Amino acid sequence: MRFTLFIWRxxxxxxxxxxKKYQVDDISSSMSFLEMLDLLNEQLINKNEDPVTxxxxxxxxxxxxxxxxxxxxxxxxxxxxxxxxxxxxxxxDGETIHIEPWRAKSFPINxxxxxxxxxxxxxxxSGGFISINSGSVPDAxxxxxxxxxxxxxxxxxxxxxxxxxxxxxxxxxxxxFVAAKVSQLSSLPxxxxxxxxxxxxMISTHDKEGFGSCTNTGACEAVCPKEISIGHIAKLNREFxxxxxxxxxxx
Amino acid sequence: xxxxxxxxxxxxxxxxxxxxxxxKLVSPANKRKxxxxxxxxxxxxxxxxxxxAELGYNVACFCFQDSPRRAHSIAAQGGINAAKxxxxxxxxxxxxxxxxxxxxxxxxxxANVHRLAEVSVNIIDQAVAQGVPFARDYGxxxxxxxxxxxxxxxxxxxxxxTGQQLLLGAYSSLSRQISKGAVNMxxxxxxxxxxxxxxxxxxxxxRDLISGKMTVHYADAVVLATGxxxxxxxxxxxxxxxxxxxxxxxxxxxxxxxxxxxxxxxPTCIPVSGHFQSKLTLMSESLRNDGRVWVPKKKGDKRPAxxxxxxxRDYYLERKYPSFGNLAPRDIASRSAKEACDAxxxxxxxxxxxxxxxxxxxxxxxxxxxxxxxxxxFHMYEKITNExxxxxxxxxxxxxxxxxxxxxxxxxxxxxxxxxxxxxEANFSDHGxxxxxxxxxxxxxxxxxxxxxxxxxxxxxxxxPLSQSETGELEKSGQDTCQKVENKLNKLINIKGKKSPLQFxxxxxxxxxDKCGMERDKKGLSTAIEDIGSLREEFWQNLxxxxxxxxxxxxxxxxxxxxxxLEFGELMCRDAKEREESCGGxxxxxxxxxxxxxxxxxxxxxxxxxxxxxxxKAPLCHKEKLVFENVKLVTRSYK
Numbered sequence: 108m109r110f111t112l113f114i115w116r117x118x119x120x121x122x123x124x125x126x127k128k129y130q131v132d133d134i135s136s137s138m139s140f141l142e143m144l145d146l147l148n149e150q151l152i153n154k155n156e157d158p159v160t161x162x163x164x165x166x167x168x169x170x171x172x173x174x175x176x177x178x179x180x181x182x183x184x185x186x187x188x189x190x191x192x193x194x195x196x197x198x199x200d201g202e203t204i205h206i207e208p209w210r211a212k213s214f215p216i217n218x219x220x221x222x223x224x225x226x227x228x229x230x231x232x233s234g235g236f237i238s239i240n241s242g243s244v245p246d247a248x249x250x251x252x253x254x255x256x257x258x259x260x261x262x263x264x265x266x267x268x269x270x271x272x273x274x275x276x277x278x279x280x281x282x283x284f285v286a287a288k289v290s291q292l293s294s295l296p297x298x299x300x301x302x303x304x305x306x307x308x309m310i311s312t313h314d315k316e317g318f319g320s321c322t323n324t325g326a327c328e329a330v331c332p333k334e335i336s337i338g339h340i341a342k343l344n345r346e347f348x349x350x351x352x353x354x355x356x357x358x
Numbered sequence: 359x360x361x362x363x364x365x366x367x368x369x370x371x372x373x374x375x376x377x378x379x380x381x382k383l384v385s386p387a388n389k390r391k392x393x394x395x396x397x398x399x400x401x402x403x404x405x406x407x408x409x410x411a412e413l414g415y416n417v418a419c420f421c422f423q424d425s426p427r428r429a430h431s432i433a434a435q436g437g438i439n440a441a442k443x444x445x446x447x448x449x450x451x452x453x454x455x456x457x458x459x460x461x462x463x464x465x466x467x468x469a470n471v472h473r474l475a476e477v478s479v480n481i482i483d484q485a486v487a488q489g490v491p492f493a494r495d496y497g498x499x500x501x502x503x504x505x506x507x508x509x510x511x512x513x514x515x516x517x518x519x520t521g522q523q524l525l526l527g528a529y530s531s532l533s534r535q536i537s538k539g540a541v542n543m544x545x546x547x548x549x550x551x552x553x554x555x556x557x558x559x560x561x562x563x564x565r566d567l568i569s570g571k572m573t574v575h576y577a578d579a580v581v582l583a584t585g586x587x588x589x590x591x592x593x594x595x596x597x598x599x600x601x602x603x604x605x606x607x608x609x610x611x612x613x614x615x616x617x618x619x620x621x622x623x624x625p626t627c628i629p630v631s632g633h634f635q636s637k638l639t640l641m642s643e644s645l646r647n648d649g650r651v652w653v654p655k656k657k658g659d660k661r662p663a664x665x666x667x668x669x670x671r672d673y674y675l676e677r678k679y680p681s682f683g684n685l686a687p688r689d690i691a692s693r694s695a696k697e698a699c700d701a702x703x704x705x706x707x708x709x710x711x712x713x714x715x716x717x718x719x720x721x722x723x724x725x726x727x728x729x730x731x732x733x734x735x736f737h738m739y740e741k742i743t744n745e746x747x748x749x750x751x752x753x754x755x756x757x758x759x760x761x762x763x764x765x766x767x768x769x770x771x772x773x774x775x776x777x778x779x780x781x782x783e784a785n786f787s788d789h790g791x792x793x794x795x796x797x798x799x800x801x802x803x804x805x806x807x808x809x810x811x812x813x814x815x816x817x818x819x820x821x822x823p824l825s826q827s828e829t830g831e832l833e834k835s836g837q838d839t840c841q842k843v844e845n846k847l848n849k850l851i852n853i854k855g856k857k858s859p860l861q862f863x864x865x866x867x868x869x870x871x872d873k874c875g876m877e878r879d880k881k882g883l884s885t886a887i888e889d890i891g892s893l894r895e896e897f898w899q900n901l902x903x904x905x906x907x908x909x910x911x912x913x914x915x916x917x918x919x920x921x922x923x924l925e926f927g928e929l930m931c932r933d934a935k936e937r938e939e940s941c942g943g944x945x946x947x948x949x950x951x952x953x954x955x956x957x958x959x960x961x962x963x964x965x966x967x968x969x970x971x972x973x974x975k976a977p978l979c980h981k982e983k984l985v986f987e988n989v990k991l992v993t994r995s996y997k
Contacts, residue, residue: 119909137631137744145636145860152858152904152913160912162424164597166637168738169522170428185741192741217568218910225545228425232537236530237489241409241807242480244487248444251498261491261516264523268427292489 108134108195111203112147114159120215120223126205136196140183141166141173143195144206161220168192168332171267174274175220176207181271181330189269189332209274213281213317224270226316227284233312234305235288237298250296263291265333272327278319283327285309286343287335293346303350310347359614359970361982364768365469370988371451374473377769378812382819389414391823394814395562395577397549397604399426399532401525401799402782403583405806408531411540413811418575419532419541420564422548422599422915427529430585430597431802434521435642435735437503437513438485438799440478445502449510451475456989458797461507461687462762462790463942463958464991465617465966467984469769470787477808478800482514484807488527492516503731505795506643507687507996513796518642518734524799528806548915549604550843552580552778553836554611559778560824560832563840565847567915570908572844574836578824579777579814582608583806586761586783588621590923590930591875592867594758595627595640601919602926605765605784609929613773614968614980616766616786618926619934622793622943623876624759625691628742629711638757639742641714641735643795646684648719648728649752651675651691653703653712663705663713663751674698682996689792689943689956690996692756696876697954699755706753715751756876760798762789762943763933766968766982770813771805774968777821779814781805786966791942847907850917855900859916862897866890866920866927874931879947883935887928894924929969929977936979939963960991 109132117124131147138146141163148158164172168189175190177183183193198204206220214222266287273281289306292298298305321340328337366377384392392415396407399421407419421429441454454475459466482500486492492514493501502511516523535541546567553561553574561576587602588594609615626641652671659666674694676683686694695712698704705711720728725748729736736747743753765773765780767787772779782802789797824832873886897920905911940949940956941963949957966982 135632135634138634139636142634142636146634149858149860152902153856155902155904157904158913160910164423164428164599165430165433166598167433167639168741169433169519170423170430170597171425172423172428187737188741192738194741194744196744221910223568224424228427228533228536228543228545231427231530232533236534237487238534239484239487239531240412241405241484241531241811244483247442247482247486247492248499252494253498254494254496257491257494257498260489261493261523264491264516264526265519267522268425291491295489295491297487298489 108136108200110134110198110201113203113205114220115207116159116219117216119218124216134195136194138195139166139191140177140193140195141191159220160218163191166191169267171269174209174222174269174271176210176274178205181209181275182332187332187334209270211270211273211279213273213279214270222270226318227268227270227281229316230281230285230309230312231288234308235292237292238301252296256294260291260294263287263335263339266335267333269332271330271332273318275326275330276319277324277326278322280321281313281318282321282340282343283331283335283337285313286339289346290339290342302346303353306343306346306350307354359774359968359980361614361766361774361968361980362768363467363982364770365467366769370468370472373469374476381812381816384815384819386414390416391825392416392818393418393577393824394579394581395420395575396581396583397562398429398583398585398784400429400431400583400585400782401528401802402784402806403429404525404528404532405803406581406583406781406810407541408528408535409807409811410814411535417535417541418544418577420544420547420549420562422546422567424546426532426543426545427526429525430600431525431799432522433597434799435518435640436644437505437515437520437796438481438524439505439512439794439796440482440514440800441475441512442479442482444500445511447510449512453510454478454512457508458788458794459790459989460994461794462792463956463994464790464960464964464986465941465984466788466790468986468988473809474788474801474804477804480808481800481803485524485527488530490516490523490527503644503647504685506646506685506691507794513644515644518644518732521799524803528803549584550918551607551839552611553839554775555832555835558776561836563843568910570906570911572840574840576824576829576832576836578818578821579779581779581781581810582765582784583781584784586764587926588758588761590866590927591758591870592863593630593635593638593871595624595638598637601922603919603922605780606922606926608765608773608775608778609969610971611775612971613775613778614766614970615763615929616966616968617763617933618930618969619874619937619944620762620791620942621758622688622760622762623692623756625688625695625756626714626754627757628739629706629708629753629755639738640757640759641739641752641754643688645714645732645735648731649684649714649716650718651684651712651714653698653705657702663715672703679996686996687792687794693876693945695756711753711755713751714754716747717751720748760793762786762791762793766966770816771810772813772817777817779810781810791944847914847918850901850914850921851903851907853899853901853903855902857900858902859913859920862893862901863916863920863923865893866924869893870927870930874934877945877947878934880935883931886931890924890928890931897921897924932977933967933969936967937963958993964991
């Protein structure tokens, strides 16, 4: 297979970027998308040109490093798939492919296709945890948790923190990311004690980091590689409204 | 090199309690005066950094990824062992201890392994309290599955994402401490060397991967939680960034490196599909609970699996190991797969694959039940291979997955360099010559949550904190080390040869897989040592690193890691050559029984081989004798 690629090149955060055209030939349909980029980079190195910088690590769809907008869609054309798990068989021979980094104000570009997602860590640091210290905990089976609730918490917890949700959103809202964590922890009995404080703090940090508001377009759910449902945003809203009322009334 | 394991005296089951009581404490008011550096933010690193901060130490944590949540522990699928005996099926701390010692082919320390089994139960409590959504039964209590090398169900799991969920648990505790200011987190920061001052580890040299800026960080103790070195084989199940640099730099600076040749080749990975392949993907061992492994009985049988009748199939694990069947330990399952393929019975285009077939489980339990257990794994398999495993059997082949060897540590997890600790996969301590499934998560978290936070106090209590000391001399040696690292980076950039770091890495991987992989022999290892030497020479003359050192430069990162792998690979081959026996994952073709099983030599090799670097000369091999007071050394049998 052969492809014409238009790749976003930008040497650092400050500099202005632009698309640059490349041609790749001899691509096998069972290559992953990132392996295709590896091959391009080897060609560039041979010509002593600067290879394309992109984030990747596990290459099995779980670490959340890879973050490419492919033909205008975060993580590319396959649903429920990270860019690293996307294979070239999903494209037509001879196709032109546009590759961009995440586009969101809160994810500034480091270089080329790599962005800075520290804002996501800040959101978790503001409350995405249960406040317990190592060792001072009860036996794991002391509180039975109905399977349906445990399974629901697991569905939310599957989030890999890649940022596709915010990159796909026209408002650059990271509400699906926040909702996944809030929903996981507030469904479980262990997480209820600080549920109110958690949701208020996480939303406040989300806004401070410059992410926009949610207008329920569902674009996030469509690109989420772990197919996390926007139903969790509904739960987040309920948690948030309840907590906000209670804090207004000093309850 | 003095190898004092510092194993506490007394009965096996009392050693850890006694050690904890005997250890010196640092008073709460003094803890904040001590600074501890933790390198790595996987299960071991994140749990250690969080716990040390909770205790009151001043912690700095470093990772090369853009967030601590992305460390490769995240990719562990199947589960975590713990001796909870929630299933009432006869499990106990002693049984977990025994299974682990036996699984490791009697090449690990009794006391360390027993402690691991003891604290395993605390890990599950800890994770549940953090909100880790483990699988549960309808009654609301925790569910278990069985795993290779055990006859009880003691593995806790969260779908096929157990590593992810446990890591996110540890990451949440770490995040909480970061928000309190108790941990200073440095992301996209790679350790390139250690600062050793007056024979003690006192800091690290770090490169900021975005700006290229070099900095030196000082501390009262340095903890390496930098994972394993499976990527020395190039193709492995490790993440692209996993590397040996931190451990190898520690070794070059004097820390002993233990059993480097002990590598785990995991039996259930997706076979290689082409020369462009950048990594191998694991399919969790838990699949062997319901999948049956087979190959056609007839050589070169290329018919589709469903056309091969029952009596034309060889379910070779069930045949050879009737009591463990498809759940034989990893080393045995891997080697059996290789044997079948070497005999021409392999399946798939390359002939390097065996079937893992779920049809009888789907018939018995229904597709929905299988989907619930392994849905995400089946999905991943289909993504990669374009085949539907609900309809046709999976094809699997062994791949490098984990490294049991690592920095030598004593019972306190301290290396031979005072002040330098190693935890998780980075140390050698608990898995002997073969790790059992679902034990890596257990060990990483045991070290980080429950062992190191105690043992490091014993060391620090005797130290005058840096925060209250004159540090002029130390800073001089720190700057000196930093300068040497910069010189090396300049050297890498200025070679301006023809070959990329990736090409060198691939070539090294081929040598390692060929000569130091699933089977090894003396002649092959000698050749490998020579070949690696020549490749290394070529590397320093013909490497091409584009870009500059003062910018975000992924080629330079890769080149530095490959440079260390090129030296480390040789050390592995030396170790494999020196160990004239077969045990666990280390199979020397010269040492096998008549029916092709590993033949251990307890008389001469019941020891840990610890390598000491000697600048230009060949490294020295020291031995720590393994003493077994509680278990009897037997030939491992899973028949």
